[in-house]
Amino acid sequence: MAMRAVPLVGGPVELRGALDLEITQAGVMPRRLPAWTKEQYQDPSAYGVTVMPSGVRLVFRTDARELEFEVLTSTGQLDTDPEPRPTGMLELLVDGVPAGRRQAPVGNVLRMSAHGAVQRLTPGEPGTVRFAGLPAGMKDVELWLPQQTPTELVALRADGDVLAPLPDGRRRWVHHGSSISHCIDADGPTGTWPVVAAALGGVEVINLSQAGNALLDPYVARTIRDMPADLISLKVGINIVGMAAFRKRTFGPAVHGFLDTIRDGHPDTPLLLVSPVGCPALEETPGPTVLGLDGRIAALGDPAGGALSLEVVRAELARIVAARQARDPHLHYLDGRELLGLDEADDLADGLHPTAAAYRRMGKRFATRAFADDGPFS
Known part of the structure; x- marks a missing residue:
């Protein structure tokens, strides 16, 4: 034909x-x-x-x-x-x-x-x-x-x-994050960690991640609020630290506001807040970051005055989830180091972004944790 x-x-x-x-x-x-x-x-x-x-x-x-x-x-x-x-x-x-x-x-x-x-x-x-x-x-x-x-x-x-395709009976998972969820360096579009995890979890993924962004932009929260979603996850923190976008005083209220907006449209939807994966340069030292002559990132910030490091961000995200769970039992927290830990820093090609193999590993680990029988997306 x-x-x-x-x-x-x-x-x-x-x-x-x-x-x-x-x-x-x-x-x-x-x-x-x-x-x-x-x-x-x-x-x-x-x-x-x-x-x-x-x-x-x-x-x-x-x-x-x-x-x-x-x-x-x-x-x-x-x-x-x-x-x-x-x-x-x-x-x-x-x-x-x-x-x-x-x-x-x-x-x-x-x-x-x-x-x-x-x-x-x-x-x-x-x-x-x-x-x-x-x-x-x-x-x-x-x-x-x-x-x-x-x-x-x-x-x-x-x-x-x-x-036309037949109706898709799978649950719809909406995810938002930074370049580490956008996965520019994956080996292909089905090798990004959200797609790997979605395939293992039997769900349909909508990836709203934005490389170089994910700064708690209100227009993203309103977008998620207004779209159909059975499951929602947010991976928050790496660019906020790398760009020195918030101080500790302003970070918490911004996270609360982002979550509040999403909850206006999805009051009972399982929502998983994920902190950053391991990144040695930013664990204890705040941003901003620069790319060194060796092709790896380095942090320039001073921890004084409420500047955010990854350690501080993870503690704040865990605290926020714990504080909200009494009235929001469908809100959950996942430490990003469970997806890629500090002992795997060799898999960060530039000290920040995972390799293609590491992205696939992250997808498998996310599926194991999120879609388990006792997981937040069960």
Whole structure:
């Protein structure tokens, strides 16, 4: 059968993991926060990571034996680097089983200075990836987008019928965190720790994590408040310490306010507050941080005056959960060091971000703790 175009919007394909679609000249760009939040971003990086589609996938049923997917990616390239940054992988799952992965084609390239400032844009063209030899018969298909690369969806083609997915009876887990939950350095979109944990826990994950952010932004709390969720988790603290964003006096009330907003929409939903994983540079020394000549982070802060280290943040988060549990029995706390401890610092490639193997390990550990019979997400 000849290849036929399948509408990406208004047709049988369901886009999961995105809360908004931005219309572009090439096609549509998934965004992981609603459109109304854009005007509230304090820093342009918040938009950049929101259009990195961590956890975003196209879901449908088909009897096709071959699929073509056309995309336009946007990646960066430092002036000192000979090649653009890796665009990441497109991964195909058929009936829940991995059925192929393809490198996302290089499209637009943003040339940047060593400090990350955009110098110029080199426009690119859409590229096509192909998945052939799929099993015969009607099957459930998920096409996962690269977690680290903004990706405009241009076209989907199939040599068979494409139908809407059947209703998903799994519980919906909404997670928000920093780059350590965004998982830019995972080995693929299904290798991020939230996706690994969701697969083991038998739930559907919506990953609202934002690399370089997760600073208790009120627009994120309102987003979670207003969206359907059966389970909620928040991984809080690493960027708050690394950017010296709060002092001890202001941190606690901000956490309470974030939780209060979510509870306005989800008063009884299991909510798990997760503290930072181990990070030797910030355990006792507050931020801000700098990247040293050795490629690893170093902390510059002074612990005097209520500045926050990871030790202080963990103690505050545990205290806040304990104080609220009398009237909020569905609120729980998990020490992030149970996901990746200080004795595993060799798995922090730059002293901060886990390796791909460590992300998978974190996912398995989270599933073991959260989805156990006596766990908060049981």
